[in-house]
Amino acid sequence: MTSEAVLTGEHFINGDEACAEGALAVGCRFFGGYPITPATEVAETMARRLPAVGGIFIQMEDEIASIAAVLGAAWGGAKAMTSTSGPGFSLMMENIGLGLVTETPCVIVNVQRGGPSTGLPTLCSQGDMMQARWGSHGHYEIIAISPSSPQEMFNFTIRAFNLAETFRMPVLVMADEVVGHTLERVTIPPAEEIVVVNRKKPTGSPETYLPYKTDSSFIPVLPDAGDGYKIHVTGLTHDERGYPGMDAKTQETMMTRLIQKVRKNRDQILDYEDYFLDGAEIVIVTYGSSVRPALRAMRGLREDGINVGLLKLNTVWPFAEDLIRKLAKKVEAFVVPEVNFGQISLEVERCSSGQALTHLISHAGGGIHTPQQVVEGVKETLRMLGSKRTKK
Amino acid sequence: MPAKDYLRQRFFPQIWCPGCGHGIIMGNMIRAIDQLGLEKNEVVVVSGIGCSSRMPGYVDFHSLHTLHGRALAFAMGVKMGRPELTVIVPMGDGDAAAIGGNHLIHAARRNIDLTAIIMNNSIYGMTGGQFSPMTPFGDKGTTAPSGTIDHAFDIVELAKGAGASFVARTTTYHVKEMIKIIARAIKHKGFSMVEVMSQCPTYYGRKNKLGSAVDMMNSYKDGTTSIGSKKKAEHPELIERGVFLEEERPEYSASYSALVKKSQG
Numbered sequence: 001m002t003s004e005a006v007l008t009g010e011h012f013i014n015g016d017e018a019c020a021e022g023a024l025a026v027g028c029r030f031f032g033g034y035p036i037t038p039a040t041e042v043a044e045t046m047a048r049r050l051p052a053v054g055g056i057f058i059q060m061e062d063e064i065a066s067i068a069a070v071l072g073a074a075w076g077g078a079k080a081m082t083s084t085s086g087p088g089f090s091l092m093m094e095n096i097g098l099g100l101v102t103e104t105p106c107v108i109v110n111v112q113r114g115g116p117s118t119g120l121p122t123l124c125s126q127g128d129m130m131q132a133r134w135g136s137h138g139h140y141e142i143i144a145i146s147p148s149s150p151q152e153m154f155n156f157t158i159r160a161f162n163l164a165e166t167f168r169m170p171v172l173v174m175a176d177e178v179v180g181h182t183l184e185r186v187t188i189p190p191a192e193e194i195v196v197v198n199r200k201k202p203t204g205s206p207e208t209y210l211p212y213k214t215d216s217s218f219i220p221v222l223p224d225a226g227d228g229y230k231i232h233v234t235g236l237t238h239d240e241r242g243y244p245g246m247d248a249k250t251q252e253t254m255m256t257r258l259i260q261k262v263r264k265n266r267d268q269i270l271d272y273e274d275y276f277l278d279g280a281e282i283v284i285v286t287y288g289s290s291v292r293p294a295l296r297a298m299r300g301l302r303e304d305g306i307n308v309g310l311l312k313l314n315t316v317w318p319f320a321e322d323l324i325r326k327l328a329k330k331v332e333a334f335v336v337p338e339v340n341f342g343q344i345s346l347e348v349e350r351c352s353s354g355q356a357l358t359h360l361i362s363h364a365g366g367g368i369h370t371p372q373q374v375v376e377g378v379k380e381t382l383r384m385l386g387s388k389r390t391k392k
Numbered sequence: 393m394p395a396k397d398y399l400r401q402r403f404f405p406q407i408w409c410p411g412c413g414h415g416i417i418m419g420n421m422i423r424a425i426d427q428l429g430l431e432k433n434e435v436v437v438v439s440g441i442g443c444s445s446r447m448p449g450y451v452d453f454h455s456l457h458t459l460h461g462r463a464l465a466f467a468m469g470v471k472m473g474r475p476e477l478t479v480i481v482p483m484g485d486g487d488a489a490a491i492g493g494n495h496l497i498h499a500a501r502r503n504i505d506l507t508a509i510i511m512n513n514s515i516y517g518m519t520g521g522q523f524s525p526m527t528p529f530g531d532k533g534t535t536a537p538s539g540t541i542d543h544a545f546d547i548v549e550l551a552k553g554a555g556a557s558f559v560a561r562t563t564t565y566h567v568k569e570m571i572k573i574i575a576r577a578i579k580h581k582g583f584s585m586v587e588v589m590s591q592c593p594t595y596y597g598r599k600n601k602l603g604s605a606v607d608m609m610n611s612y613k614d615g616t617t618s619i620g621s622k623k624k625a626e627h628p629e630l631i632e633r634g635v636f637l638e639e640e641r642p643e644y645s646a647s648y649s650a651l652v653k654k655s656q657g
């Protein structure tokens with residue numbers, strides 16, 4: 001097995017494998033996981049590759065243990081990751097909250113499959129997008145990014161680690177079965193072209209060090225276990241010294257900072273691509289495996305003279321609120337194809353505040369939309385807009 | 393170094409009730425670490441949730457207070473990532489044997505070099521006295537007002553069966569024995585499990601009319617005996633104390649290092 005972490009070159013691999021290669025390329029050296037379709041290939045690739053690059057692969061007893069081990073390894077200083085799908089993602093929820101409140105950098109990959117319950121283990125859905133946002137108890141902000149191809153599985157996993165290291169929090173890669181199992185060309189650049197962010201470490205005296213005191217970035221600078229700072233890390237509400245404080249004031253201070261950490265840094269976190277937004281009458285808002293049929297539909301519609309643009313959300317959480325608000329003033333309607341019965345479309349609708357129509361093209365899962373279904377959805381939207389105008 | 397120098401007195405007052413046995417275990421864990429001459433910076437204490445699990449906050453090592461039942465899974469990540477660190481995992485009986493039972497048996501099976509100290513007070517104390525998987529059959533808790541019909545785990549047998557390579561039991565009455573056992577457990581290369589019987593006079597004691605903390609500690613003196621003693625032969629109902637198992641077996645993080653060497657050729 002190669003001891004090269006970055007396999008520079010052209011590869012014919014699937015999205016799950018590309019995800020693992022992205023993780024290795026950015027310095028992930030710890031993987032804790034549990035077998036689950038359709039994410040297993042991520043774990044299998046890591047099991048094959050990690051020992052040779054001096055990293056650690058552990059198959060844990062369940063997904064709860066997997067994410068707990070990942071958090072533990074991260075506190076030891078490792079860049080750590082786990083991958084899973086719906087049922088395992090559900091089991092990880094409590095630990096995701098712990099990761100957020102203890103500000104632990106790590107990456108969780110969810111290769112979404114049809115749910116609820118055991119659902120469709122081998123087939124696609126985008127049913128966990130709201131679970132990614134709100135699945136753990138309590139109020140929080142989270143970062144989730146959504147790749148739409150094997151190449152993006154590679155690129156976005158790198159970005160997920162860099163976001164995790166920058167903002168000190170778990171970052172979710174919300175992939176899906178189609179993206180995970182698509183087998184195509186993935187280009188891995190030379191190692192020196194890969195942007196690698198490493199967490200900041202404290203430098204001051206351990207005696208006067210305040211672990212959770214932050215500057216205007218709201219991001220704490222925390223040590224690893226064994227660094228000599230001997231800090232106490234707890235899931236209890238804590239103050240800037242890291243001491244538990246069971247009162248409303250401590251809760252308010254800690255919560256406000258954790259929320260601001262994401263909200264005030266939103267511009268750094270958000271990433272999207274836009275196509276023909278200028279003067280567009282209708283904008284397709286899309287992410288994950290829905291992107292490709294949506295792009296194909298957009299091109300066909302434009303050839304037919306329909307003025308349609310497209311917004312591809314690379315970062316799904318935090319949501320691109322300001323962008324949608326701004327667009328809602330200019331466009332007539334948003335069309336949202338999703339492999340669920342309306343999740344991200346609810347956010348689009350919320351942010352457009354009645355200023356533009358939001359039309360969901362739902363899909364129950366087991367596959368993705370055909371371009372034709374997206375075309376039909378846009379045409380349906382045009383009819384809705386037409387009858388709205390007639391009524392006026 | 394005196395035990396008090398290992399305490400984070402800034403975290404005091406601690407939350408344990410008067411008469412609770414957990415402080416005795418904390419003190420003896422500190423004495424064991426001191427005897428072994430470990431540096432504070434080499435020790436990580438990982439816990440879950442419960443009365444026992446508040447202990448890491450009070451000791452001046454690197455301390456991680458995680459989720460109910462999950463401490464061993466968390467500790468697994470710490471140890472694999474930083475095998476040079478000594479990782480100690482204090483747990484409660486509900487924490488270790490109910491919600492965390494799966495992690496306990498798998499950590500034991502892997503023989504990962506962690507020291508699990510199971511502070512067994514036979515009750516869920518923090519939530520106010522519900523029966524646990526280590527509450528003796530027939531004893532009462534707020535969720536077993538007529539006595540529990542659940543059978544209790546013998547955690548020593550469980551750990552042995554699951555593959556732990558060091559298994560011991562002691563009590564808060566037997567402090568000198570406890571220090572020796574904890575020190576041996578920490579030194580042992582592999583998964584070590586030490587059950588410490590610890591009194592909860594507030595909930596378990598009161599609910600089952602076991603008297604004061606002193607009465608409960610006396611019951612440990614009278615109700616236990618050293619492994620294989622003559623007393624045990626005469627009184628088979630006595631609970632045995634001591635080291636039940638201490639074996640050298642391939643340790644997980646060492647086996648992993650060997651695997652890495654092999655993969656790198």
